[in-house]
Amino acid sequence: MAAPRPGPGRLSGVLVAAPIPDLDALRALTALFKEPRNRETAPRNLFQRVLDILKKSSRTVELACRGPAPVDSVAASLQVITECFRCLRNACIECSSNQNTIRNLGMIGPAVDVVLLFRELRVEQELLLTAFRCGLQFLGNVASRNADSQAVVWTHAFPELFLSCLNHPDRKIVSYSSMILFSSLNAERLKDLEENLNIAIDVVDAHRRQPESEWPYLVIAEHFLRSPDMVQTLYANMSSRERVALLDVIITKISGEEPPPKDxxxxxxxxxxxxxxxxxxxxxxxxxxxxxxxxxxxxxxxxxxxxxxxxxxxxxxxxxxxxxxxxxxxxxxxxxxxxxxxxxxxxxxxxxxxxxxxxxxxxxxxxxxxxxxxxxxxxxxxxxxxxxxxxxxxxxxxxxxxxxxxxxxxxxxxxxxxxxxxxxxxxxxxxNQDLLARLEEQGLADPAALAKMGFEVEKQGHRLVLRPTGGSPQP
The missing domain is CATH 1.25.10.10 (Leucine-rich Repeat Variant)
Structure with a gap:
């Protein structure tokens, strides 16, 4: 005889299926986490259940990467993984308590692992890209403004995740991986980049290829440019195209509406x-x-x-x-x-x-x-x-x-x-004024050009004097 199905759980007064046995329940939870009050009251065991589902579905994907697997089974698991990421992504929005719970449950490492598996998976392209993007969004959100989570993400993601994603043909994957890098970097981790310079070069190249994307630009402007050693090393090792992209960011920072602060x-x-x-x-x-x-x-x-x-x-x-x-x-x-x-x-x-x-x-x-x-x-x-x-x-x-x-x-x-x-x-x-006056007398300086500069030459005795006309130089 089958075990009785657990009754519904309650989250901030809203009934949800428990213990989230299927895709529909995950989708319902994803929708619930769009509301701040639901994020703030989410119990720990809810995230433990999501982690269990993620690990179970990830095993199916891992087996599919090793050998032939039923297409329908892989596609179904990928859909579940995608919804797990959406759910976790929403749960982390401006909610440090959920970020901490998810990190402490050890969810970041398995998430990175399954995202890296996507490189080897052969499945319908749009389905795969959606899962890939949602996974990166989750990692970006769990690290946002949370130093402890940033450290864990960096430990699991660096360098392999960034090497895999920053030069990916999908523009959103490039952008989301740049978001993770931006959120996780600090002065100490910049030293890691100097030892894995290809990642930093990939960021600059991503900005060159996608100048409209804010995240590669922000990584360069707010992290790279704060390190003269990084900029010097980058410039010495980049292609001319990439150098132009780096210089463009420097120019933008200097010529912006607000000049660089004194510091x-x-x-x-x-x-x-x-x-x-x-x-x-x-x-x-x-x-x-x-x-x-x-x-x-x-x-x-x-x-x-x-x-x-x-x-x-x-x-x-x-x-x-x-x-x-x-x-x-x-x-x-x-x-x-x-x-x-x-x-x-x-x-x-x-x-x-x-x-x-x-x-x-x-x-x-x-x-x-x-x-x-x-x-x-x-x-x-x-x-x-x-x-x-x-x-x-x-x-x-x-x-x-x-x-x-x-x-x-x-x-x-x-x-x-x-x-x-x-x-x-x-x-x-x-x-220099005397030289200009002499040049005008010799016919080497056009009087009209001098007039445009706001000057005229006047002879005073045996001496030529360049004096202002009293007007402003003409544009």
Whole structure:
């Protein structure tokens, strides 16, 4: 004679089947856990029962991975596993007591184990993906804002789960695994990533492939960028595409509505040192671009993005103070501008002034504005800095900047940035003002261009004087 079926259990005044013998009961429990009051009063034995069901169904999946198994049986077990994960996922939402109960019952390890089995399972794709996603969501929720659970998740998931998921073709799996990584990381665990660098590189590549996904971005912005050693190691070991993605995050952090807080400035100074030294070392590679640029010259694109990052960094007063004294940076920028200027005299060069060359690929697009950004950086480096103002003069950079006050299809706003740079070079610097006046007399400086800068040349006796017109420089 069969044992009597247990009567219904009660959860916050709502009847549920007990001891949750089937899929329908699990679904009912999942629905109940959408309500905060039900999550807060869930008994421990309820989760013990869910764990028992999860383990039982997981054994079916494990056997199926080892050899042939009835398709219907595997599919049924996968559905039950999926609903177990949904139930547990909902139970953990903003409920630390449930997170603690689930962790203390030892549920995190079996959950990770079954998720890893999904890599080997041959079953209907959508059914498998749904189970995979729900499992990752549960692991993310159980770790959210719970240091003890984060430690257990890290112990079981690192590194294998992340290596399996971060480069998965399914975008949601990539996003959810990034969520788990974001929730679990701390300064100590970053050291684990430095020893398993492929995981960190996979995160950066995930951001490159899915820039709209917040979790890979947050892992980089809130964890990686807080470690100069991590950023330096990453940059040295990534592809050019991945370097661009990393630099994009740095640029976004600096150029956001709120500047980096003062506490983060020492870290960003280290990033500025890396960006500047790399640009100085590699910047001349942009000259390798032919008149018809390759579709994907990724190394050049990375150099272009280094310049973008330097321009944004130089708008932050704390970072600018470092960049203005960075050995070799100003010389490298002026030298590259001169080489590009020379190359631009060749009508076949991609840097040709008034060129009709237009960008189709990422690299070609980035070349547009490259000259403008060089001039912008020169202007920033000379802002209220007499030593750099004089250095530009000594390097014969002022005539070079004056010659840039021309329209250039490939460099929107190049004239405006040249005006800005000249203004910064002459501010409080009579030596540079005198040079401009002499250049105008020799016909080497266009009076109209000087007027746009807010200056005019006046002859006082035997001396030419550059004086402000009283108006603001024109845009």
């Amino acid at each position: 983060d400035i020492p870290v960003f100074l280290s990033h500025a040192e890396l960006v500047a030294s790399t640009f100085i070392e590699q910047c001349k590679m942009v000259l390798q671009l032919p008149s018809e640029p390759p579709a994907a010259d990724e190394e050049v694109l990375a150099i272009v993005r280094l310049l973008d990052a330097l321009c944004e960094m130089s708008t932050n007063i704390d970072l600018l103070s470092y960049l203005q004294i960075c050995p070799g940076l100003l010389e490298a920028v002026i030298g590259l501008l001169r080489l590009i200027h020379t190359a631009g005299s060749d009508g076949t060069s991609i840097f040709c002034t008034n060129s009709n060359v237009r960008a189709d690929g990422d690299v070609s697009s980035a070349v547009e504005g490259f000259r403008s950004h060089l001039i912008r950086l020169i202007g920033n480096l000379c802002y209220k800095n007499r030593e750099n103002q004089d250095k530009v003069n000594d390097l014969d950079g002022i005539p070079l900047l004056l010659d840039s006050c021309k329209l250039d299809d490939n460099n929107p706003f190049v004239a405006q940035w040249a005006v800005y740079a000249i203004r910064n070079l002459t501010q409080g610097n009579s030596r």
